[in-house]
Each structure stands twice: as C-alpha cells, then as structure tokens.
Amino acid sequence: MRTPGARGLAALIGGVVIAAGLALTPSAAAAAEKVVLSKGHTDAVDIHYAEGQLSLKVHDDTVSPSVTRDPADVIFQVLPGAAMPVPDDSRFAFLGPAGSQVWLLPLTQNQNLLWPGWNTTSLGAGLFTGDRVRLSLVDVTGPGAVSVFTQDTFGSPLIKFRSDDGLPDAIDVPIRTHAHANWAFSAEGAYTLTFQADATRTDGSTVSTGPVPYSFVVGELDGSGPETTLSISGMADEYQPGDTVTLRAVQTPQTELDHYHWFSRCPGSDTFAVIPGEAGSTYTFTATRELNACEYQVRLYGDHHEVVATSEEVALWVAFPPADPGTSQTITASIDPNQGALVISVDPDDRAVVLPPAQLSGSGERWESAGSLRPVTVTDTRAATPGWSASGQLPKDFVSADGATFSAGYLGWTPEVVRQSGGQGVVAGPTVAPYTVGVGGGLGNSATLGSAPAGAGRGTATLSAGLRLHLPTETAPGTYTATLTLTAI
Missing domain, CATH: 2.60.40.10 (Immunoglobulins)
Structure with missing residues (x-):
C-alpha cells in the first residue's frame, strides 16, 4: 500500500433534524445459510473489544432495527449496477486501463448499491496505545484485483488497501471512527477478503483478531444464492x-x-x-x-x-x-377533461428526517452527516400535460434549542426518482453539493428535486434524495432543526 495513514475525505455519518424525509433501503435476504447484503448501509468491518479480546463483526444497518452479525454468516454483493468505466484520468490508472470496466461501491451512499465501511465507535478511550487500532487487509482471493480508497478535497485517490501491488496493507484507525471508502473490483465473481485488526494495550501487551475472511460476490449470485x-x-x-x-x-x-x-x-x-x-x-x-x-x-x-x-x-x-332496485339509487360521477391539478405532498405522519450524529471527516476539516429525504409525491391530473418541476429549499437557517444557528447552505442533496406512472418521463434534479467557500452550493437556494417535460408529466411520481451535511469544525454542539419547503410548478 502506498499511503498508509494518509488523509482521506471519507464519507462519514453525522447528525441534524430536518422536516421532510428518509428513504427506506431494501432489507437483507438469506442465501442458503448466509445473509446477502446488497443495498444500504453496513459497517462491514466493525471492530469490537470485550473481555480482553479484539473481534471483527458486521453491523447490518440494512434492516430495522439494525443487527450485529458474524462475518462468516454474510455475503456482501456488489450488484451489476455498480459497473462503470475506469476514468480517463492518470490518477486512477491503478484501477486499470481507461475505459475498462470496474465494479465500484462508492464513497458516498448510492441507495441502489451496498455502502460498506469500517467502524471503531464501540472502542473506549484509554484501552490502546495512541487510542487507535491497526486494520490490515492480509489476503485477497478471487478473479480480479481489489482496491479500497478514499479521495482528498481535489478528488485525488488516497489508497487504503490494494491487492495487486502486494499484501498485507494496513491503516491506523483511531477509536470512535466511522468511515466509508470506494471499494473497486476489477472482475465479476466470488472474492474472499481477509481482514485483521491488531492493537497494543496501554500495558504494552498486544491483542489481535487474527485473520477473518469476508465473502464478496461481484455481479449476480450463483446457484448458491437465494432464489427470488x-x-x-x-x-x-x-x-x-x-x-x-x-x-x-x-x-x-x-x-x-x-x-x-x-x-x-x-x-x-x-x-x-x-x-x-x-x-x-x-x-x-x-x-x-x-x-x-x-x-x-x-x-x-x-x-x-x-x-x-x-x-x-x-x-x-x-x-x-342491493337486491331490491326499488330502494337503490344510481350515482354517476365524471371528471371534466378540461380540469385537473398539480399537487406535491408528503405523508403527514412521515415527514421528519433525523440524521445520525455528525462525525469528524477523515481529513479532520469538517463535521459530516448523511441521510435520505422522506418520499415526496407529485401528482399531475391536468389533461393538457404541460409538464412540471418540483423543487425544495431551506428558506431559514438551522436553529438549535439554545438559539445557535448554522447556514442552510451546508446541506446538499442528490435527487432520485423512486417510482413513476407508466408513460411518465420524470427525471431527477441535479446534485447540489453542500456549500463550499468560493464555490457556493447548498439548499439555502431553491434546487430542483425532479421534473417532467410537457406531454410526459401526467400521473403520480415519488421522489426522494440522498442528503449530505458538511459543517465547519467550529459549529457549536447541539441538535438543530430546519424546515424544507417543497413546491411544484
């Protein structure tokens, strides 16, 4: 590995409350005697310490309530939708020739793919020298190469683990870390990634998990997987x-x-x-x-x-x-083809997003949190089908119970179309990144959540968005709220 301990812009999970929503991810399914995790958040390498022993677990957040599993009981599936071409950028040449195919689980959450990371949040202070453990990828078997990397603020890769230039690779992970990265696989098929965690206790003795195999499948599951x-x-x-x-x-x-x-x-x-x-x-x-x-x-x-x-x-x-027509009435209802309406709505009983507590980014330059908008429904019954655009904005800043505030612009989103009626042509709005000095951004200004062109908007569509919150490190602790205003025209 070329950059052990390098600064990384990992996508970490953090916390705030906004009035509007959270999209559910599909639950895990059993494959033979194993659970297949293919979509949603999971701490794939979850490091625990109890009764003087280090151990590696899997924290499965794809189900509610979340559960802790043994790695031997889990298959991590990289779905076919993770396939993408290697960028024509020399910084990413370690993934393969430009344009060749790689299967990538991204650093930031894509609700249609698995979002694995590593986690030391259960480890207490004062247990280990330097309040850190060493996480190693000691072996990889499979049909291709595996690379795990983050990116700095300029998008350059920071390689954490790489199988094709020699293993083991190791990184030092501070306690109370919750981190995500890009996981890249160069070929479809079954892989075994063997991880190991080691630490030195404050009394000078060492402790290790020993090698722990993790099963990954890139692409479709074979006959040993679950039948749909x-x-x-x-x-x-x-x-x-x-x-x-x-x-x-x-x-x-x-x-x-x-x-x-x-x-x-x-x-x-x-x-x-x-x-x-x-x-x-x-x-x-x-x-x-x-x-x-x-x-x-x-x-x-x-x-x-x-x-x-x-x-x-x-x-x-x-x-x-009724059997007796003499005591019945016939009621006729009609819809005027010249009438209709455009309505945007959310479930009144399902309109709150609670982001997880903010975590310090891997580079230490900001607090970060991520979550999802609750479903937003747009219904267009207008016969003229003029098309529509749905947008959202935080018109006021986030405020805590103590009166502290931070700018609405620090929240950004990546819209998605969850479902739409047959014949509709609804498309998701563009990604709006959280505010960056000198660049701008954020939902302090109105941003498009989704739209439909003229002639293809009539029907009902459900929209959502992945939310990202980036806050300055000097932001005062507390629980903050803001209201997201949704409109459709």
Missing part, C-alpha cells in the same frame, strides 16, 4: 363497486430488478392476458362488478427480458348491489 420469489400484497377480502384497488409486487429477497408486467384472467378465460401499460411494481385500478372473480398475477423480468419470478394469482371479489 414474487408475491402480491394489497388485495382486500372484498371491495365495493368504485373502490380503488392497489396491488403491490413484493420480491423476496429484494433485488435491483424493477421490470414487471401485470396480467389478469377473468371468468370465461383460460389464460392470463397482459394488462397494457402496467410495468411497475404497483397496479392501481377501480373495482367494478364486471371485474368480480377476476384473478391477477405479476411477473418479474431480468436484464435480458427473461422471466425471473411469477407470483401466485390473487382474486378480486366485488360486492353485489
């Missing part, structure tokens, strides 16, 4: 005519695949027929007497349009109208 199954949730026992029916496709375990087709089979038909235009994870329609006893099925498709999983069918039951 599909089911339908949301079907009630009975509906009244005119009720709204919303069916949801549920993957077990959750994968990155999101291409579906919904099918129906009604009395008098022997086969399921595809429902045109329904290719998302949800299907919403109105219950009518004509649909009584119809059955519904959903299928999940892979990257090559092959069927990955098919659900069991569910039946729709619609209540009969």
